[in-house]
Amino acid sequence: MRRFVFSLLILSLVIFGSLPISHGQSAAIGSKVAARANSSLKLTLPVKEGSLRFAVMGDTGSGTDKQRQVANMMVQYRNIFPFDFVLMMGDNLYGSESAKDFETKFSDVYKVLLNDKVKFYATLGNHDLPMQINYANFNMNGKEYYRFKKGNVAFYSLNSNYMDKKQLAWLESELAKDTSDWKICFFHHPPYSSAKGHGSDQQLREIVEPIFLKYGVNVVLAGHDHVYERIKPQKGIYYFVSGAGGRLRESDVQTSPLVGKSN
């Protein structure tokens, strides 16, 4: 029987965003920068005992220095904010997807975290071949959309490239029976975004938001726009854009009543 009185849950969520470091700097410089930053890391998260800790990154798979710099910062921050897993917002691999590309654009970049048993849960972006669903390190288990649970939080990875009837029916059926205290959906295209690059995906929102509202989804995470943005709560749902993990578009967020916080 579903509990109607929920206990207070503190969910700590880290959105790993961008580094405002100019293009063309070498990985070596990036490492030094990260090392210097380590001494001045600041954390305002509560890091409460028993809280669920995870990182969110999007649009990472460029294989560039910027991607490595963000990865370095993730490693640094994990020392003071020990997250157990990472959600990937899609565009996991830009360009070609040879075996070598999986190394240079993913497994080499996040080697320290992977070696430390940090799990990555991916979703597909518009630059990702669907075959990625079978890649062990993306933990998609051969599915374009899937659900997994951590404690009392349910996560739904959706394929926003292809939101067809089957996926919508699956989402509704899973959410309808989901008694988790927290429901978090993540996918590539943002229902709300103030970025100039793409902006809000209104036609997607038109279809999925009524389902989120009906079944009490609490948080929606997306990428696609290469920025960080926390949207002011929309109809009670917390929306985020985290797409600056590999290809930052600086100053791309426009002034908008939607913006809660951005960079």
Add this chain to the structure above:
Amino acid sequence: MKHKIKRSASLLLTTLVFSMGVLPILSWVGIAQVQQKQNSQISTMDKQTISAFENRVKNYVKLRNQVKAKLPKLSKSSTPEQLESYRKSFEESLRAARVGAKRGDVFNTEGSDYIRRTLKSEFKGKDRAQLREIVFDAQTQAVKLRVNYPYPEPTELVEMPATVLLNLPQLPKEIKYRFVGHHLLLVDRDNNLIIDYMLDALP
């Protein structure tokens, strides 16, 4: 530089502390309702056209699954090398099995007409401006339209607008619709082969 790093670090982290409260109860327009309305508008002739299209799709899926069955099974937790090898083997075997495949094998004249009409109704009006933006802003110029050849790997895959997908004939999970400019393609999910395409699907 130090200042920049501090600033970036502060931007890097955001805390959310949520307390579970009363969930919003808002009006709900069911997807089923939308579909029901749409289905009731489809004529008997169009239903036959859709059914014939779906049968041609099924025939393709049957063939590709026969080819797939002869390949080594792909694990759901594969290495990049296994993925690359499997995709190439699948692509080559299926291309060989479909030698002679040509445009219009799946998208025949009647099916194409129906899809064009459906898309035309979806893509009109000011409120559909974003649909056009999604499709036409995508970087798909490098895609050569050739049946039984792969959709080029480094090229962006256009998001198929959900509102459009709800109106097009449904496809099995192995096949995806893809827009390239005004044209509509059928692409195999697991080997990226272009199964068929129709020109000027969009107005």
